Every structure is written in C-alpha cells, then in structure tokens.
Amino acid sequence: MNNTTETTSIVGACSTGINVSALKIGQTIGYNLILVVSLAGNSAIGVIVYKTLSLRKPVNYLIMNMAMSDLILPFITVPWFLVRLNASTAGHWHIGGPLGQALCKLVVYLPMVSYSVSSQSLVLIAVDRFVAVVFPLRSPVIGRKLFPFVITATWIIALAFHSPWFNSTKVDEFNGGSICFTFSGGITSWHIAASIINYIIIVIIIVLLVILYSIIVIKLKLQARPGEQSSNAEKKRARRNRKVLRMACAIVLAFSLCYVPMLTIGFMSLFPKIMSICGFYIFVSFATFMYHVNCAVNPIICLIFSSNSRQGLKRLLKC
Secondary structure: OOOOOOOHHHHHHHOOOOHHHHHHHHHHHHHHHHHHHHHHHHHHHHHHHHHHHHHHHHHHHHHHHHHHHHHHHHHHHHHHHHHHOOOEEEEEEOOOOOHHHHHHHHHHHHHHHHHHHHHHHHHHHHHHHHHHOOOOOOOOOOOOOOOHHHHHHHHHHHHOOOHHHHHOOOEEOOOEEEEEOOOOOOHHHHHHHHHHHHHHHHHHHHHHHHHHHHHHHHHHHOOOOOOOOOHHHHHHHHHHHHHHHHHHHHHHHHHHHHHHHHHHHHOOOOHHHHHHHHHHHHHHHHHHHHHHHHHHHHHHHOOOOOOHHHHHHHHHOOO
C-alpha cells in the first residue's frame, strides 16, 4: 500500500458524480465488519486447531499460521485505516515522536509480512496435499518434529524479505502536516527492482499452485473412476482428500481475488501518468478494501468446508 494516497479525498476531487459522504460511510461500515469478523474468526481458528486433536495435522497448522498472520490487519492496519478514513485532515499522520515513527513503520511493514506468511503457507499446503494425494504411501514432506521450524521459517523469511521497507518508511513533514511516507527518500532503483521481484515471485506462486492443484484434481478423478474396486480405507482417504482440497482451493481463490488488485496497484504506481487518472484512485479504494477483506474470509471458508472446525467452534462457544 502506498500510504501517501488518500483515496477518499482524491475521489471527492474527481468529477465522477460519486457521493463521497456515502462512500465514506459505506467504507466505515465495511471496515468495522472486517475488524470484528477477522478478530473473532481468526482467533477462533487458532483456538480450535490448538484444542481439537483431530485437527492437529500439517494442513490445519498451516491454516492456523495464516490465521495468526491475518490478525495483523485487524490489530494494526484496519484501525489505522478507519482513523485515516474519517480524519478531518485526510492523509496526515497524527501521532508524533518515537511512537509515531514506530507505528508508521509497523503499519506499512507488518501487512507485507502477513501477506508473505500467507503466500508461503499456501504453497506449503499445496505441497502437503500434492504428496498426500499423488504419493499416498510416502511419509509427509514435513513431519511433526520439523513442523515448528517450518512455521518459524515462514515468519523469518517474511520479516527479512520486507525489512528494507521497514527502514525506508518514516514520518516526514509535507504541506504543513506530517505524512507517513513509504518511500521517504523517494522511489529508488532498489524499490523498483524489489517490486518487480515481488511480482515475479507472486506469478511463480500462482503458477505453481495452479499446476499442483491441477495434478491433484486429475489424480482424484482417476481414483474415482467407476468400475474400480477400492478398499474402505482408500475410499475414506480419497473422500477426506477431496474435502481438504475443496477448502484449500477456496482459500487460494479468495487469496488471489483479494490480493491481485492491490498487487496491480503497486505495479501501476510505478507509472506516474497512470496515477494522475481519476479512475485509478477509485480502483485504489476498491483494491484496498479487497486487500483487507481477505483477513476475514479465511476463517469463514474453514468453517464452511470443515465439519471438525464447526464442531470445534460449537465446543468453544459452550465453554
């Protein structure tokens, strides 16, 4: 996210006929819903996986890892965005001193970390499902003893990869007020190169996920061909794999729909002429909202596709 952009104020300056007050009210309601659903949903997923013995499996631990990373947005980003959305001085940073500088860095840096952890988790889920379906007799790629280190590694990689953005973000004076700048020293060749590398990585991840899940779907269809005899154990395993596959595919689809618009914005931001177009900022408003929606969608998907998660939630609510 480019935090020097204040969508609502620019949209208001555009001759689009949009009711800015109605748009601001709609955004405020939407972001508050995201805040509540994400906090409650992701916290519940973490507790359910931790307390439910039948859910203590690699794929569910990875989903819990995504849920923990998704909590960054309702705790850090969404409250800040709501304040900025309804502030009288649009786009200004109202917190001074060392605390203001630290929060400015965290508001930009932590969502990037969250996104990176989720991306890595999605790839690991796909690899886990691929091995489970295509090579059912092989032991899991990530064993129980190795799993804590793998989860920790996703966070270390995310924190390290995006650390330059942490260093380049700070509060500066601008037009008589304080602004939290992502590129306080201007957009350098490093920032451009890093952005391009980031987009290449995302394309590789999406292509890899499509290939892995396509192979999994083909394998499951071959297993389900009529006329072939299968043991009860094989049928149960295939049925379980299909359920997990549907949930995993839904999470990947939601992730793509929510994050691709924001990635598109980041790429378009490298071209100043595009940024001067009024419609660009309307798209920024939409992309920013979708970016935040993702943190509330995953727990809903888990509860829809996993009966164990639903039962775990019932037990949690009874406590």
